[in-house]
Amino acid sequence: xxxTVRDLPAQIDPPRKLWTRTEFDELSSSVFEGQRxxxxxxxxxxxxxxxxPHWNSVAILRKWLCRVFGEDFVLQEVPIDVSPEDNPSSxxxxxxxxxxxxxxxxxxxxxxxxxxHLVIEVADATLGFDLGTKARLYARAGIVEYWVLDVNGxxxxxxxxxxxxRYTSVVAYAADERVAPxxxxxxxxxxxxxxxx
Numbered sequence: 001x002x003x004t005v006r007d008l009p010a011q012i013d014p015p016r017k018l019w020t021r022t023e024f025d026e027l028s029s030s031v032f033e034g035q036r037x038x039x040x041x042x043x044x045x046x047x048x049x050x051x052x053p054h055w056n057s058v059a060i061l062r063k064w065l066c067r068v069f070g071e072d073f074v075l076q077e078v079p080i081d082v083s084p085e086d087n088p089s090s091x092x093x094x095x096x097x098x099x100x101x102x103x104x105x106x107x108x109x110x111x112x113x114x115x116x117h118l119v120i121e122v123a124d125a126t127l128g129f130d131l132g133t134k135a136r137l138y139a140r141a142g143i144v145e146y147w148v149l150d151v152n153g154x155x156x157x158x159x160x161x162x163x164x165x166r167y168t169s170v171v172a173y174a175a176d177e178r179v180a181p182x183x184x185x186x187x188x189x190x191x192x193x194x195x196x197x
Contacts, residue, residue: 018043020088053151056196057122058095061149064194065098068187069117072102080119081110082141090137096120098183113141117183124151135159139167145182149194156191 058076065074075097082090091110098118099111106115119138121130130148138146139162146159146167154175159167160182173179175192 016043018089022088024091051124053195054122054124057149057151057194060194060196061096061120061122061189064189065096065118065120068181068184069098070102072104073099073117075099075103075111079110080116081112082137083113086137086140092134092137094119095122098181100183113143116143118145118147118181119143120147120149122149122151127152131157135167135170136165138162140165147179149191151195154192154195156189156194 062074062076077093077095078097079091079093080097081087082092096119097111097116099106100115100117121134123130127148127150135146135148139159142162144160144162148157148159149155150157150172156173156179158171158173158179159169160171161168173191175195176190178188178190180186180188
């Protein structure tokens with residue numbers, strides 16, 4: 001005879017192996033060869049295959065950023081450092097980053113948060129992750145400006161004023177609106193221009 005279960009045990013997740021940057025670097029060249037992985041808060045995140053709307057928007061934004069800041073100041077999918085407490089277990093690779101100094105200054109080390117004007121993620125399937133985990137990671141690092149292009153929502157979500165582990169200003173700009181980076185206030189992007197269709 002079957003009975004109804006009323007007292008469920010507490011939900012306990014199985015233990016996970018959290019990785020450090022050192023461990024990830026040691027293994028990535030052999031074990032993970034060919035896989036696109038990103039280390040975030042000790043976990044290896046599979047950077048899913050990009051679809052045309054994603055890479056089209058990345059290409060459009062990169063071209064615009066190069067016109068505004070110069071080609072030697074714009075990085076695409078290059079690892080950056082974060083806050084000292086997060087750095088041992090996180091090595092994010094934003095879709096785009098804008099440097100304060102030419103990339104030739106970073107031949108031996110990743111850019112630090114203080115080296116960055118702006119970080120951009122283009123989100124289709126990763127919107128919640130980019131607005132949650134990544135935003136908190138970048139805010140803790142003190143990255144002054146973080147943009148998330150919401151491909152499906154056709155909007156740009158602009159994060160500014162990091163403090164106490166979060167961005168205190170988060171504003172969404174619709175496709176017909178314009179937004180300018182803090183570091184280039186006279187260069188305004190029409191959000192809809194970041195999409196091909």
